[in-house]
Amino acid sequence: MRAPEPVPGPSRTGRENELDSLLARVARGDQSAFEVxxxxxxxxxxxxxxxxxxxxxxxxxxxxxxLLEVWRRASRFDRAKGSAQTWVMMIAHRRxxxxxxxxxxxxxRDQKNAxxxxxxxxDEVAETVEANLERERVRxxxxxxxxxxxxxxxxxxxxxxxYSQVAGLLDVALGTIKTRIRDGLIRMRDCMGVSW
Amino acid sequence: xxxxxxxxxxxxxxxxLDALEGPERxxxxxxxxxxxxxxxxxRGLRETSTRLAFAVSMPPPPPMRERxxxxxxxTRQLPPVTEARHEVQxxxxxxxxxxxxxxxxxxxxxxxxxxxxxxALAGTQHRLDVARAQENTVLAVLSARDARIVTASxxxxxxxxxxxSSSLRRIVFTATGLPALPGNRVYQLWLMGPPETRSAGxxxxxxxxxxxxxxxxxxxxxxxxxVTVEPAGGTARPTTPPIVVIPLSE
Numbered sequence: 001m002r003a004p005e006p007v008p009g010p011s012r013t014g015r016e017n018e019l020d021s022l023l024a025r026v027a028r029g030d031q032s033a034f035e036v037x038x039x040x041x042x043x044x045x046x047x048x049x050x051x052x053x054x055x056x057x058x059x060x061x062x063x064x065x066x067l068l069e070v071w072r073r074a075s076r077f078d079r080a081k082g083s084a085q086t087w088v089m090m091i092a093h094r095r096x097x098x099x100x101x102x103x104x105x106x107x108x109r110d111q112k113n114a115x116x117x118x119x120x121x122x123d124e125v126a127e128t129v130e131a132n133l134e135r136e137r138v139r140x141x142x143x144x145x146x147x148x149x150x151x152x153x154x155x156x157x158x159x160x161x162x163y164s165q166v167a168g169l170l171d172v173a174l175g176t177i178k179t180r181i182r183d184g185l186i187r188m189r190d191c192m193g194v195s196w
Numbered sequence: 197x198x199x200x201x202x203x204x205x206x207x208x209x210x211x212x213l214d215a216l217e218g219p220e221r222x223x224x225x226x227x228x229x230x231x232x233x234x235x236x237x238x239r240g241l242r243e244t245s246t247r248l249a250f251a252v253s254m255p256p257p258p259p260m261r262e263r264x265x266x267x268x269x270x271t272r273q274l275p276p277v278t279e280a281r282h283e284v285q286x287x288x289x290x291x292x293x294x295x296x297x298x299x300x301x302x303x304x305x306x307x308x309x310x311x312x313x314x315x316a317l318a319g320t321q322h323r324l325d326v327a328r329a330q331e332n333t334v335l336a337v338l339s340a341r342d343a344r345i346v347t348a349s350x351x352x353x354x355x356x357x358x359x360x361s362s363s364l365r366r367i368v369f370t371a372t373g374l375p376a377l378p379g380n381r382v383y384q385l386w387l388m389g390p391p392e393t394r395s396a397g398x399x400x401x402x403x404x405x406x407x408x409x410x411x412x413x414x415x416x417x418x419x420x421x422x423v424t425v426e427p428a429g430g431t432a433r434p435t436t437p438p439i440v441v442i443p444l445s446e
Contacts, residue, residue, distance in 0.1 A: 027273065027276070029273060031265070031268065031269060034265070034268055035265060038261060038264060038265065042255075042256050042260070042261070042264075043253040043254060043255055043256065044249045044250045044252075044253040045249075045256075046253075046254055046255070046256035046260075047249070047252040047253040047254035048249040048252055048253075050252075050254055051252045060256065060257060060260060063256055063260065064260060064263060064264055064267075067264045067268075068264060068267055068268060068271060071268040071271060071273065072271055072272075072273050072274055073273075073274050074273065075273060075274055075275060075276040075277075076274060076276070076277060081239065082239050082242055082243060083243060083246070085246055085250075086242050086243050086245075086246040089245070089246045089249045090214075090242065092249070093213075093214050093245070093249070094214055097214050101217070134247070134250050134251065135250075135251045137247075138247050138248065138250070138251035139251070153209075153213065153248075156210065156213040156214075156215040157213045157214075157215075157245055157248055158248070158252070160214075161215065162210075162215050162216065162217045163210040163213075163215040163216065164401075165379075166215065168379055175206075177210075178206045178207060178209070178210055179206055181209035181210050181213065181215065182206055182207075182208055182209030182210070182241075183209075184209070185209045185212060185213070185241045185244055185245070186209070186237075186241070188244050188247070188248075189240050189241060189243070189244040192244065192247055194240055194243045194244050194247070195240075
């Protein structure tokens with residue numbers, strides 16, 4: 001399989017470095033640094049949580065908790081383990097999936113509902129991408145994946161499903177989903193020129 | 197062992213998307229500590245998932261900004277971690293004491309491994325506290341003077357292991373090699389006594405065939421341990437014939 005050509009785009013290194021040092025200032029209690037972090041990351045945090053939870057009121061509540069968590073735990077950010085924005089998005093995604101998986105009503109989402117959201121989830125990626133260059137790059141890179149890779153990644157990340165739930169929804173073997181998600185993400189990574 | 201390692205490596209993608217749960221996630225995290233290429237890969241895939249988050253960015257309701265900033269100004273921040281590793285080592289002490297007594301039987305049951313993973317890799321402080329509290333009770337059963345191990349095969353394959361302490365009236369139960377169940381079914385554990393049959397909890401989805409240990413108390417004389425297959429969420433009384441029944445009396 002040929003590796004897809006990286007899609008050219010602006011280097012994010014500048015912003016990433018800036019966020020790294022902003023977080024170090026937040027850890028020392030610098031509220032103006034926290035305001036800048038908020039302005040840069042509240043959008044992706046809220047958008048991601050909405051994507052997973054779908055309920056705007058609940059998403060707002062979880063997004064607030066996440067951003068407050070960033071303030072509270074800033075000293076625990078370790079740049080050797082990844083970028084600041086990834087650290088924040090990890091907290092946001094985990095909080096969102098914890099919420100989805102702990103709510104027993106949600107846990108009983110029947111297969112029909114879930115199957116219906118498969119289509120929505122994949123369509124929405126296509127709909128929401130036009131705005132900026134970043135979205136455009138993500139869209140172009142998602143387009144280099146196979147349909148089944150794209151579907152598995154979308155269900156897991158935006159849908160908040162575990163990979164065994166994804167396997168159940170798509171009615172394929174666990175091992176298949178495992179490799180689909182990994183292969184797809186690796187292809188995305190190479191396509192977007194993520195260097196880590 | 198090679199195969200297992202290979203298998204785990206393919207979970208980097210699912211892990212980076214938070215699509216791994218429970219014991220499987222803990223096993224993978226344990227593996228990550230020892231597999232440099234895996235943790236490098238996870239790092240890159242996590243950065244990639246961040247791009248997916250940015251692609252669905254949405255402006256939050258404007259009042260949220262004021263609320264978050266106001267709450268931050270009234271919230272004390274956590275200090276940096278300095279000696280975190282030391283903290284995780286603490287539970288190793290009691291473990292060392294019961295090791296010689298039950299080590300062989302437990303190793304055979306894979307039970308020791310599960311408990312160690314449960315505590316060392318619990319992750320958040322809350323999960324760590326819960327895991328430790330449970331581990332302490334589990335350890336008390338395992339290190340009880342009258343602790344005994346009983347193992348039996350189930351009639352659907354695999355085997356069940358019970359460590360029982362009559363003096364503490366508690367058991368620790370784990371199973372290996374049970375067939376995976378469809379999402380709407382669970383394995384339920386029962387204490388089946390002469391007076392009545394009581395639920396002793398649900399077994400976790402097996403990870404690599406091994407269920408997480410279940411602790412059950414309130415044992416009475418003549419109790420047997422049984423497992424049935426029940427609808428998700430469990431039932432008050434067994435509704436299917438047990439796949440295994442283990443007598444506990446000597």
